[in-house]
Amino acid sequence: MATETSVEISDEALAAEARPLVERLVTDAVASGLAAQDATLWGPDAESEASIRLSWTTLHETSRPLLAEIDALRAELHADGLDRIVLAGMGGSSLAPEVITATAGVPLTVLDTTDPGQVADALSGDLERTVLVVSSKSGTTVETDSHRRIFERAFAANGIDPVTRIIVVTDPGSPMEQAAKQAGYRKVFTADPHVGGRYSALTAFGLVPAGLAGADVATLLDDAAAAFAEVRADSADNPALRLAAGLAAAHDKGAEKVVFADTGSGIKGFPDWVEQLIAESTGKNGTGLLPVAAENTRAPGFADAGADATTVAIGPAQDGARIGTSGPLGGQFLLWEFATAIAGRLLGINPFDQPDVEAAKKAARELLDTAGGGPAVTPATVDGSIEVHASDGWLSAGVGTVAEALRAFLATAPRAGYLSIQAYLDRLDDASAAVLRPELARRTGLQTTFGWGPRFLHSTGQYHKGGHQNGIFLQITGAAEEDLAVPDRPYTLGELQRAQALGDGQVLAEHNRPVLRLHLNDRAAGLVELVKAIEGLHQDHAHEDKAAQEDKA
Structure with missing residues (x-):
């Protein structure tokens, strides 16, 4: 797997159309402004929301104290014979941990569903070895609350004290934090409230369930830190600026869809994660970028993409990809977060709200x-x-x-x-x-x-x-x-x-x-x-x- 986070625009026409946008972003010092959490980058209408949504830019530093807590809790759980992690979460609360653990090759049972059969399958696992991580930013997510209630009853029905098996990840002050502390659940992690759910991969929402499952989340932060040095630079070589400009330039020409396929990145399930980041951040005010996750580069939608779509490889830009993005998972997380936020500026929308x-x-x-x-x-x-x-x-x-x-x-x-x-x-x-x-x-x-x-x-x-x-x-x-x-x-x-x-x-x-x-x-x-x-x-x-x-x- 590549260790440097990079972007290649292999389509010469697209590269030429993106170049003046990159130059404008460099002149306006957008990359360094974003790294410094400048809430004015998206205009006055977005400023109040942006001012409380930009802490994700420095998570590679601010999330490090979590590592020791995660390691200590994992050791404690294993000492008690608890090594099966079930995650109840929706959106960014489940997608990031799923791609982290799948890439690391460690097991994590993810419940991001209301299908009774799928939940029943999770319940049928070995409850004697099971810990439920309940993950909700708002603390009121109906699906996640339902999962908690169902597992709590199942634990009790099997003679297991539920409070010893439930771990909560939520925002400070949420209803879930209050209820969890009153109930005496085993552990409550609170995440940075100034990070939106779709940008939360490197907060407790991504790191806690993945780390408890056995993923190397310390290296994830190291790789993000290395990428930060690249994506913060006001330079034409900044991969996030080039990626954002390429997507925006294509959109201006009518290519509002972005079709993803993996070309040997070693990252498992990344299109599912980036799909929610891009769609929820840009799809508003009648505009935006629609992500399409293709099975591979030969799949319909990618191999036969028309003028309404930009093909993007997660990995080297090959087999018809107009853009390729390479790098380790932690770097890819930060690259796409920076690029999506900057694309929002180029599209003229607020990338941090979700009005619909x-x-x-x-x-x-x-x-x-x-x-x-x-x-x-x-x-x-x-x-x-x-x-x-x-x-x-x-x-x-x-x-x-x-x-x-x-x-x-x-x-x-x-x-x-x-x-x-x-x-x-x-x-x-x-x-x-x-x-x-x-x-x-x-x-x-x-x-x-x-x-x-x-x-x-x-x-x-x-x-x-x-x-x-x-x-x-x-x-x-x-x-x-x-x-x-x-x-x-x-x-x-x-x-x-x-x-x-x-x-x-x-x-x-x-x-x-x-x-x-x-x-x-x-x-x-x-x-x-x-x-x-x-x-x-x-x-x-x-x-x-x-x-x-x-x-x-």
Whole structure:
């Protein structure tokens, strides 16, 4: 793995377009200003938010006292025979620890789901060896609170004192900190409150669960420190300036999508982490950069990227990548954080707020007030194991099959738009659903994203409502074999999952975006049927016909 953090813009035209932007950033001393936490860099409207969101620039120094605490707690846990770490967290609270531990090759069970089957799988592990890390910046995250309640009851049911097995990571003064101290949980870590969740990889939110699982988080901070010397410099060689300028220059030419693939970086799952950083930071005010995680450089979306997309390699810029970023994980974290914040300046937006995230949460809460996670809905049609549900206005009467519904749905996509697949399923048992992304991307020619619900609501969900309004949204929901009650709450996990899907779909429809929900009454059979329906689509489907008609017009 490369030890120096670097950026290569291999596309000569893009490099030429980015050069004057880099020069302007150097002249304006943006890199050194960001390193010094200058809250004025994004204009007066963003200043108040930026003033309390910039402590991430020096975490490679300020997080070092955590290392001894993590090491001591890990030794204490191992002495008690506790070596299985389960993390309950959403968004940045789960994505960063997951990529850190996957890259290090150490086990971490991540719960960033409301799927009852996936949570049940985590409960079925050896509870005698298990510690639950409950991670929430606000201290009120509904998914994480549900996980805590369920595990607390499971520990007690197995004769285990829950307070000895629960570790909390939260912001100081949050409701969770107060409740954890009152309950007497084993350990409470408080993170820097002046760091937003998506920039929190090197805070306690990233380091505590990863370090307890066995990852070398000290080296992670060392690598970030080495990168800091590069990304703070007001120099044309600064990799963060070059990366931000390349992305912004491409966006100005109509390439608002950024397609990621790994080219041998040695980092596992990095596109999932950078996806939430970029989408939530830039997707607002009708603009932004839409990240697309491709399986590899030969995958559809990357290999056949059009003028609406910039291809980026995590690793050397090869196999059609316009940009390549190299370096160790700690350096890549800091590089992309700096570049994303600077890209926000170039795009004219505040990269630290998330004005459209609350709408879906509010809609889900309202649906939870109805028994069952929302009112019963009648499908437009039922085809085998699959119910077809459509938002108002685009699906004509008489559609009888999933294939017909898909064709009608895809015909609503604007030219150079995108398709978002949202799977409210079990990320482990229903992992085969991920094949839907390349299958649909190949057949539609649309840039296609894939997100596990409700995880994506804490990342790309902001872009869907606040970014470029050219997306269409395919929701996949499924019947659960067995549901799980959430202790002391009037809903089950399955009801919460349903409310989140319906609530987000409702908000997207209110933004006049087409939503197709396919509900699998039998998950295994339904996924097979869905893949077969997609295989029946051809690249000359209605979306392509529509594009041709627009050309003639």
